[in-house]
Amino acid sequence: MPELPEVEITRRGIEPFVLGKTITGAAVRNPKLRQRVPRNFARLVVGQRVKRVIRRGKYLLLECDAGSLIVHLGMSGSLRVVEARSEPGKHDHLDILFGGSALRLRDPRRFGVVLWSRVEPSRHPLLARLGIEPLSEQFSPEFLYRATRGRAAGIKQLLMNAGLVVGIGNIYANESLFKAGIHPRARAGRLSRASCTRLAEAVRETLLAAIAAGGSSLRDFVHSDGASGYFQQHYYVYDRAALPCRVCGAAIRVARLGQRSSYYCSTCQK
Numbered sequence: 001m002p003e004l005p006e007v008e009i010t011r012r013g014i015e016p017f018v019l020g021k022t023i024t025g026a027a028v029r030n031p032k033l034r035q036r037v038p039r040n041f042a043r044l045v046v047g048q049r050v051k052r053v054i055r056r057g058k059y060l061l062l063e064c065d066a067g068s069l070i071v072h073l074g075m076s077g078s079l080r081v082v083e084a085r086s087e088p089g090k091h092d093h094l095d096i097l098f099g100g101s102a103l104r105l106r107d108p109r110r111f112g113v114v115l116w117s118r119v120e121p122s123r124h125p126l127l128a129r130l131g132i133e134p135l136s137e138q139f140s141p142e143f144l145y146r147a148t149r150g151r152a153a154g155i156k157q158l159l160m161n162a163g164l165v166v167g168i169g170n171i172y173a174n175e176s177l178f179k180a181g182i183h184p185r186a187r188a189g190r191l192s193r194a195s196c197t198r199l200a201e202a203v204r205e206t207l208l209a210a211i212a213a214g215g216s217s218l219r220d221f222v223h224s225d226g227a228s229g230y231f232q233q234h235y236y237v238y239d240r241a242a243l244p245c246r247v248c249g250a251a252i253r254v255a256r257l258g259q260r261s262s263y264y265c266s267t268c269q270k
């Protein structure tokens with residue numbers, strides 16, 4: 001599933017090809033995504049010039065003259081820049097055309113979203129209640145300390161609460177907690193200031209390292225027929241149940257926490 005780093009890499013990958021360009025057409029081959037693509041989608045977007053390509057949480061926003069394209073990659077979506085006349089694959093549901101090039105959405109599981117919004121994206125119902133960005137200065141040790149006071153929930157669940165902080169999915173929540181030496185079940189409200197400082201830094205470092213790792217895949221966004229556009233990473237705990245901890249050698253444990261698998265080292269994480 002694309003998480004914040006993949007979405008950020010996608011943003012960086014497509015930006016040079018769409019920024020300042022005018023949309024010349026759109027081809028919707030299958031409108032049945034998580035939300036139905038509007039019937040008049042092509043008419044809404046043709047003639048719009050892309051002024052900014054930004055990311056908010058896991059949403060990509062192409063800000064245009066009269067509104068914004070809102071794109072979410074869902075569970076399995078990817079965007080790439082292809083030649084407009086190249087043959088679409090089975091799961092290539094939508095093209096946004098820029099002359100001879102197309103921004104093509106591939107989404108086998110169809111949980112993605114492609115919408116046009118005339119209102120400021122931050123006020124759109126999908127985005128209005130999103131929490132702060134984990135890579136912004138707002139996500140500070142002090143913020144984390146204050147936000148966790150009086151919270152009985154486990155810290156992992158709170159980290160993954162998009163109303164508090166956006167874009168920290170299961171993978172990066174597990175990895176950040178390992179890096180900070182904090183048990184995923186630790187009560188959020190009991191975390192010390194020092195723990196909050198370590199965790200805020202670990203979240204930032206983990207996300208930035210993932211973005212840096214994905215930077216090498218940027219070329220895949222152009223004229224490529226690659227399968228997903230996502231990148232393989234070297235995880236400390238995620239998806240490593242029973243394998244030896246890379247720091248201490250103890251077996252990585254796995255537990256179900258709030259419907260998601262939590263991976264941790266019971267020696268390194270207290």
Ligand SMILES: [Zn+2]
Pocket residue numbers: 245246247248249250265266267268269
């Ligand atoms: Zn360990």
